[in-house]
Amino acid sequence: MALNHNILLEVGTNEVELVEFVINNNNKDFNFAINVAKVREVLKISYDEITPMPNSNIEGMIKIRDIVIPVINLKKVLGLYTDDYKKDEKIYLLHCYFNTLHVSFIIDKVLGIQKVTWKMIETGGNLVTEQGNVKLVGVVKLPNKLIQLLDYEQIVANVAPELLENKLSNIEEIQDTDLQLLQSKKILFAEDSSVIRNVLKSLCNKHNLNAVIVKNGQELISTFKQYNPDIVVTDIEMPIIDGLTATKLIKQMNTKTKVIIFSSMYSIENEKKAKTVGIDAFVAKPDLVQLIETMKKL
Incomplete structure (x- = not known):
């Protein structure tokens, strides 16, 4: 089937x-x-x-x-x-x-x-x-x-572990110089998978990024109101409030905030649908190098 x-x-x-x-x-x-x-x-x-x-x-x-x-x-x-x-x-x-x-x-x-x-x-x-x-x-x-x-x-x-490690191995390619443009930005990540959350925490700590990481859409919205980030990076699949609904709410509150969908469900059709709620970019998980490059361009 x-x-x-x-x-x-x-x-x-x-x-x-x-x-x-x-x-x-x-x-x-x-x-x-x-x-x-x-x-x-x-x-x-x-x-x-x-x-x-x-x-x-x-x-x-x-x-x-x-x-x-x-x-x-x-x-x-x-x-x-x-x-x-x-x-x-x-x-x-x-x-x-x-x-x-x-x-x-x-x-x-x-x-x-x-x-x-x-x-x-x-x-x-x-x-x-x-x-x-x-x-x-x-x-x-x-x-x-x-x-x-x-x-x-x-x-x-x-x-x-070797399957996912192969996909995440390019994280070692990321250098401090790659992230200089982002170190002055406030970044809010929303990710329900503990594996990806831990990778993001490691990345942010290693490169001194001003970032907050939350694990569901409700926390994303409440933290957004308090933190007022420059960039939001969110998964689509999240309990309570999904990433696209959260994006719609964020854009209603502040159109200047850049929102990137970082999801395992990438396809051209899904990217087109996600753009209807105002996302600024869609990056296929778990390509962290591409995610960093996308954040730098926004």
Whole structure:
């Protein structure tokens, strides 16, 4: 089942579509979700189509339309794994694309697509808990169930760090001279992924940038009012208020503030839609060198 990943809903509505899926452990279903924009397709395959790899969390590699893609077993990552798969057993894969990476996740079944508002996704210290070795970035509270949103960037960083490290390796290319123009600017970052937040913190500390980093859209708006930054860099996916809705609010408060979307959901179509709320630039995550160059030009 292929999915349309140019699916930013009408911008500024604070809505998102999620692929809801289930992982079963001892006959108990656990409900999880991922932004439909990150999912290329849902595949049903035989387990023996996966080429094994000597890693407890990476099941192996699979070739999908001439692309070799790592397979991560979410059941193992979340500590919900019981028996080994039989060689000819049918399994479901979520083929995903984010942070310019192709990756797939083993799940038990897909329930469908949920359309929710970011206000329905609760976050905070009491909800950002450990599920196995993975942080939750939020929980969708529906009348009859809870759906957990995982930090998929952290999963990839923990299970196969070399994949994300290859994408972030160009951070070492950034020198103080590259950031001299920005050291006089007040910068506000909004990022819900702990992995990217930590990279941004390291970058700002190393180069003495006058920056504040927040983890959701509500914090972005409240901090913006107090901090009055020159530049805002925000993800799209964020609990409570998404980055595009936040951009719309920011531009209503101060049209002079420059807003950059730094997102794993880059496409030409999504960039066009994001410009309708007044963004000044759209940079594909996790290209930090390009992000710095874009900030310098604004």
